[in-house]
Amino acid sequence: MSSEEQLLTVVTAAVRTAANLVTRPATTPTTMPELAAALAANDDAVSAALRPVLIGALPGSQWTSDEHGSGPMPDGDWWVVDPVGGNMNAVQGMPDWNIGVSLVRDGRPVLAVLHMPVAGETFTAIAGQGATADGVPLKVSAKTDLTLALTGTGQARPGREADRADRAGVAVAAMMRNALYVRASVPVGHQLAQVAAGRMDVHWQFDNLRSHIAPVLIVQESGGVVTDFDGKPWAVTSDGYLAAAPGVHAAALDVLRAVR
Structure with a gap:
């Protein structure tokens, strides 16, 4: 061992x-x-x-x-x-x-x-x-069609800043127009675990907090793709991230890149 x-x-x-x-x-x-x-x-x-x-x-x-x-x-x-x-x-x-x-x-x-x-x-x-x-x-979803994807996000940290709330709302609305389903809930780790298990297909956060490190690694090791919103590989220092099954990551990134 x-x-x-x-x-x-x-x-x-x-x-x-x-x-x-x-x-x-x-x-x-x-x-x-x-x-x-x-x-x-x-x-x-x-x-x-x-x-x-x-x-x-x-x-x-x-x-x-x-x-x-x-x-x-x-x-x-x-x-x-x-x-x-x-x-x-x-x-x-x-x-x-x-x-x-x-x-x-x-x-x-x-x-x-x-x-x-x-x-x-x-x-x-x-x-x-x-x-x-x-x-x-664990193995992430094999889906390749974003219109069939279960997606999600959540409030990574408490706050009522107007610009942050507006950006989150715009992103949820954009994803609702392109994916099957959008879930907005906490904790973030729960959603990332569902992506890792293939039960959900996409999770995104405009924050990248240290509490996310464990579930992000679990997604990566389950075959998921995790990048920032420029498409660069996720790192502890990334501003935010998209974690998704490989077959829907690019389409989800296109949606979020336009509204970040």
Whole structure:
């Protein structure tokens, strides 16, 4: 077993255990302080459980749980953790939430785990070795017609900036005119996992946050094409990205390039 495979085994077990710490408040928050406290409680509990295990499994590695961080990363081994992707959903009692972990080495993703506790699925990937869901190899959709494609996007980070909202709306409308279906939801990791599994065909984001690294690697290792909106290969430093099955990527890129 390679060192990456050993790490993946440790991370997968730790993530599954940490998921049991995510809770829903006794009453749904109705004020911003209540909501912030509930979100922080989940993030803090998961981070406290994962951090010592991950750092201990790879001596000398470093940690970041700033899921809204973006841009270049320092050299070395970094555990990039999204403690509760879709935390708002968990707090509200909805099933779409996950825990995501990636290992980034010198700015490049090495491995990824995305665990969806309610769905009972764990997606994993090692760079260059493929991706699986609970041990079953993943493969993206074989579709070649965008008009038959299930597509999606979501709000990668909170915000009400008018220009960002307008751009997102224009892109959704454009894709609705060209694809079979458009889903706008969070967390982003859920949609990317569906692309990796061939259940959805396209996902795009005008943001490229560190919390996306794990599911993007899973899509790539499932045979998906992930680029920026100029068609260049995705990188941690890309401004945004399109992740899609190879047969519909070019058509989807044409739609989004015109409205980005």
